Amino acid sequence: MAETYDFLFKFLVIGSAGTGKSCLLHQFIENKFKQDSNHTIGVEFGSRVVNVGGKTVKLQIWDTAGQERFRSVTRSYYRGAAGALLVYDITSRETYNSLAAWLTDARTLASPNIVVILCGNKKDLDPEREVTFLEASRFAQENELMFLETSALTGENVEEAFLKCARTILNKIDSGELDPERMGSGIQYGDASLRQLRQPRSAQAVAPQPCGC
Amino acid sequence: MASDGARKQFWKRSTSKVPGSIQHVYGAQHPPFDPLLHSTLLKSTPKVPTTPVKAKRVSTFQEFESNTSDAWDAGEDDDELLAMAAQSLNTEVVMETAHRVLRNHSQQQGRPAPQQVPTPEPELQPVAEPPPALIGDLRLVKSVSESHTSCAAESASDPVPLQRSQSLPHSATVTLGGMPEPSTLGSSALSEREASRLDKFKQLLAEPNTDLEELRKLSWSGIPKPVRPMTWKLLSGYLPANVERRPATLQRKQKEYFAFIEHYYDSRNDEVHQDTYRQIHIDIPRMSPEALILQPKVTEIFERILFIWAIRHPASGYVQGINDLVTPFFVVFICEYIVEEEDVDRLNISRVPAEVVRNVEADTYWCMSKLLDGIQDNYTFAQPGIQMKVKMLEELVSRIDEPVHQHLDQHEVRYLQFAFRWMNNLLMRELPLHCTIRLWDTYQVSAPPPASRNPRAFHISTCTFVLLSS
Numbered sequence: 001m002a003e004t005y006d007f008l009f010k011f012l013v014i015g016s017a018g019t020g021k022s023c024l025l026h027q028f029i030e031n032k033f034k035q036d037s038n039h040t041i042g043v044e045f046g047s048r049v050v051n052v053g054g055k056t057v058k059l060q061i062w063d064t065a066g067q068e069r070f071r072s073v074t075r076s077y078y079r080g081a082a083g084a085l086l087v088y089d090i091t092s093r094e095t096y097n098s099l100a101a102w103l104t105d106a107r108t109l110a111s112p113n114i115v116v117i118l119c120g121n122k123k124d125l126d127p128e129r130e131v132t133f134l135e136a137s138r139f140a141q142e143n144e145l146m147f148l149e150t151s152a153l154t155g156e157n158v159e160e161a162f163l164k165c166a167r168t169i170l171n172k173i174d175s176g177e178l179d180p181e182r183m184g185s186g187i188q189y190g191d192a193s194l195r196q197l198r199q200p201r202s203a204q205a206v207a208p209q210p211c212g213c
Numbered sequence: 214m215a216s217d218g219a220r221k222q223f224w225k226r227s228t229s230k231v232p233g234s235i236q237h238v239y240g241a242q243h244p245p246f247d248p249l250l251h252s253t254l255l256k257s258t259p260k261v262p263t264t265p266v267k268a269k270r271v272s273t274f275q276e277f278e279s280n281t282s283d284a285w286d287a288g289e290d291d292d293e294l295l296a297m298a299a300q301s302l303n304t305e306v307v308m309e310t311a312h313r314v315l316r317n318h319s320q321q322q323g324r325p326a327p328q329q330v331p332t333p334e335p336e337l338q339p340v341a342e343p344p345p346a347l348i349g350d351l352r353l354v355k356s357v358s359e360s361h362t363s364c365a366a367e368s369a370s371d372p373v374p375l376q377r378s379q380s381l382p383h384s385a386t387v388t389l390g391g392m393p394e395p396s397t398l399g400s401s402a403l404s405e406r407e408a409s410r411l412d413k414f415k416q417l418l419a420e421p422n423t424d425l426e427e428l429r430k431l432s433w434s435g436i437p438k439p440v441r442p443m444t445w446k447l448l449s450g451y452l453p454a455n456v457e458r459r460p461a462t463l464q465r466k467q468k469e470y471f472a473f474i475e476h477y478y479d480s481r482n483d484e485v486h487q488d489t490y491r492q493i494h495i496d497i498p499r500m501s502p503e504a505l506i507l508q509p510k511v512t513e514i515f516e517r518i519l520f521i522w523a524i525r526h527p528a529s530g531y532v533q534g535i536n537d538l539v540t541p542f543f544v545v546f547i548c549e550y551i552v553e554e555e556d557v558d559r560l561n562i563s564r565v566p567a568e569v570v571r572n573v574e575a576d577t578y579w580c581m582s583k584l585l586d587g588i589q590d591n592y593t594f595a596q597p598g599i600q601m602k603v604k605m606l607e608e609l610v611s612r613i614d615e616p617v618h619q620h621l622d623q624h625e626v627r628y629l630q631f632a633f634r635w636m637n638n639l640l641m642r643e644l645p646l647h648c649t650i651r652l653w654d655t656y657q658v659s660a661p662p663p664a665s666r667n668p669r670a671f672h673i674s675t676c677t678f679v680l681l682s683s
Contacts, residue, residue: 018495137240
């Protein structure tokens, strides 16, 4: 029996190399720190069903490679994302400085309405901090981002980051600001009970069925 | 918020090509292929074959490994395998299997079998050896990258990353080109064969001028461990066929490499190079097999090799994944100097004489360079080499297993999403190291000169095999 959910959101995890994107995802999905995390090549996936404001939401998370050279390829994965975690490393100014470029990519390639939460990761390494909470929150405010400092190591604020992003998207759906049926919204209805998807092709694929293979 | 019109405009615009990207991915518009869900399904429900035709072959990697008399480990192979090196046989097997698959499919679909198998790209054809072995009618498709995410504790040092398909029904008939299964061969016969194969290699290598063509033929089905280092050096073009010229060449190349180090390595903290060095520096500890690479001395060697290569090849520079390609060379070359029984993971580098380590470092650098010469377009801007290879994989799969291809398409799974890493890291993240090393025996011979150092075609066949058998 396949899991049921009210909505499916496509999420991205983006940011420079070595900021802990895969570890954040791993912590969110497995509830533990991934000690021997290898660098991501291309894209990896994870998903988890969460409860937000009385709704069941399946988060389908695309964890992208951070190295510059992969950018031309990873960009092709952005299309139709509803939410994104934009990650930098609080102990590396360099990763903070490239945030603007990542954000531009997300807004132009995914959707101008993409809901982005800025994550200052490696909060546990406070003694080595190079980016203050204050300046990052200012950046977040100026760019209309939500902001949290997270630690994939301790798990602090990791769940919150994903949930906060999901909650905001749900609110926007409720208020009509986001239309799930718009092409490329990054949002789908989960159950036939809620609403049938319009395209026959996707409707067919939505029904959990043994694929006969 | 923007007006509807403006939004449409935006989307309209972005349907067109974005610089550097080949295809868009509509992952969220339609229920996407859900790797986690899919693998749970796989695990919990033993698949009941839907048609008798499909029931034929399903095999795990270990099963394949144990059922084939290939040189997974040094010298395990036998003479029959040599025959497979003959192109004619390969082509025959490919064609025959392709016909059979087409026949089966058309029977299923109630259509007459096409008379002619579409001819794949010429370069694909001669090397399409693995698909016949496993063109099972298996329709299960699972990205290996998925197993990475879903299997929490999996590290690349895990010797059996493909084991999750174990719950699949076991195959009744796994044959590889009509060869006898190893169980039918007495172990003494096997070791005799091993010995005679090893002798053949030794003879070839000792000839005044090694017959490289003969060496390629012999190497196709695996190179025995004792002669692998020398054979790789010859096949990659690093060492000359002339036996007398080899020591001098080695010396010259080793000297040359250390001159590079002297010349360039201090510049790693200069502003122009610090990004490159920093990236290499943070990537190496995240590699595997950790035990070996985490030894500070080895880490330093990898850093030097990668940094020198990167700054001497500015068109691509250092790209993640290239670091993985150092490992097989280093391990193979260092193994020449360690006791047979010793596990490479437990090797303590500080016990190997410094001179030996230096030579291994230089040899690794040069052989890796030779390999990368043939695939540098994998790592240049927009990674055209990878894009092209993924396209070829797609093409090949669509021709030899249309249902799998359609299944992927129907679920909006793009080949680039799962096969990118297969190309970028030459499957090293998907296979245990000893299999990679065995695979590279064949990569080294898979294409005749001048593209001799381009493992492209065989690699794509291998990827096809991985896709269709996982």
